[in-house]
Amino acid sequence: MISHTLLKPDLTTAQVVEGLELAKRYRVAAACVRPCDLDLAVRTLANSPVRPATVSGFPHGSQNTATKLFETRDLLRRGAKEIDLVVAISKLLSREFQHVQTELTQVSEACLKENAILTIALEAAYLTDELKIIACRCCERAGVDFVKTSTGFGPSGYTLEDLRLLRQYLPEEIGIEAEGDLLTAASVLCVYEAGCSRVSTSATAAILDEWKAILAVTKTS
Secondary structure, eight states: OOOEOOOTOOOHHHHHHHHHHHHHHHHOSEEEEEEGGGHHHHHHTTTSOOOOEEESTTTOOOOOOOHHHHHHHHHTTTTEEEEEOOOOOOHHHTOHHHHHHHHHHHHHHHHHHHHOOEEEEOGGGSSOHHHHHHHHHHHHHOOSSEESSOOSSSSOOOOOOHHHHHHHHOTSSEEEESSSOSSSSSHHHHHHHHTEEEEEEEEEHHHHHHHHHHHHHHHHH
C-alpha cells in the first residue's frame, strides 16, 4: 500500500539515496521523488519491485496544460512508472471544469501510452464537497488510476470524511490514496478501513516495523 515519499525541498542527494535504499529493503509499492531526482531513482530501483514515481504540476497545479504535458512526457521518457499530477486547483475553484477535464484526459492518455500509473492529487482542504465530487467525475472520465487527498504541501492532509467521500463518488477500479500524518500502523489501518488502497508517507520504516511486531505478537498469541 505504501508510496515512500522523498519530496521535501531540503533533501540532499545522499538522503534521497538512503530513502530509495530503504524503499527497496521494505519492498514498498513505489518511491516518489522530486523530478530532479528521477534519474537517480530509476538507477537505484532497477531490478527491484519498487516503482520509480515522481510528481508533475507540483505542488499547486498552477502550471498551464502544455507545461504539465511536457513535464509528464519527459518524466515518462526518463523512466517514471508512476506520475502524481496535481489538479489545477485554481481552475476547479473557478468552476472551469472543461479545463480540468481536458488536462486530466490528456495527461492520462500520455501515462496510458507508457503503461504508467497516474495519481491525481486534489488538495482537498481547498475544495468544497461539491468540487471534490466534480473532481472525482473528471478523474473517472479521464480513466486515472488513483485519486489522492492532498500533496502534503497544502494547508492540511487527509480527513476520514474526505476519504469516504472519494470512495463513494469514484468507481471501484480507481483507488484512493491518503497523504498526511500517516506515522503509525494504526493510522494506515484506519485509512484502509475508510477505503484506501494506497498511502503516501515518509514514515515507512516506523510503520512497517510496527506492523511486523504486531504480526509477531499475533502469531504467538
